[in-house]
Amino acid sequence: MFSGIVEEFATVVAIEKEQENMHFTLTCSFVGELKIDQSVAHNGVCLTVVKIENGNYVVTAMKETLLKSNLGLLKVGDKVNVERSMLMNGRLDGHIVQGHVDQTAECVAVEDQQGSYTYTFKYAFDKDMARKGYMTVDKGSVTVNGVSLTVCNSTDDSFQVNIIPYTYEHTNFHAIKVGTRVNLEFDIIGKYIARIQQFN
Secondary structure, three states, X not given: OEOOOOOXXXXXXXXXXXXXXXXXXXXXXXXHHOOOOOEEEEOOEEEEEEEEEOOXXXXXXXXXXXXXXXXXXXXXXXXXXXXXXXXXXXXXXXXXXXXXOOEEEEEEEEEEOOOOEXXXXXOOOOXXXXXXXXXXXXXXXEEEOOEEXXXXXXXXXXXXXXXXXXXXXXXXXXXXXXXOEEEEEEOHHHXXXXXXXXXX
């Protein structure tokens, strides 16, 4: 379980393909605090630490994860938003994030708001999935590349988010441009409500 409050970004050091899996070697400031089998969100994708050595750590993504997320697009040197799992005695500063990416979206606009930034994202809309809660709503929560954000100007297949300078500088939002593909996780509470309504 995560909160969508990114701790920092990790740098991809190496990528190794093994059959349908991809092994990612990364480094960040808290490698020395990690343990094997620990869960870490990478651009919002929950992955398990499988190896730690030489100041780096390794996580493995399977085919399904690569198909549903932007991890398969990563290159050596790329910056990845990382967050360790929540402490149960901590504050929930973002919202409840599972680390289960639902689909990707494409950045279609970036507007400089003289100090902050507005990003517009467009995603493939499926009416049946929307009935199950896979959608955004105005002032609701959404996770973009692991970052908990508030939705603005939601439509059937697009939404906007506003990014303050701190988030811009301390996450990989500063690298998101028109055409960049990002990971989306829709709000789990919305999914549960939609599921319950199916029985009414």
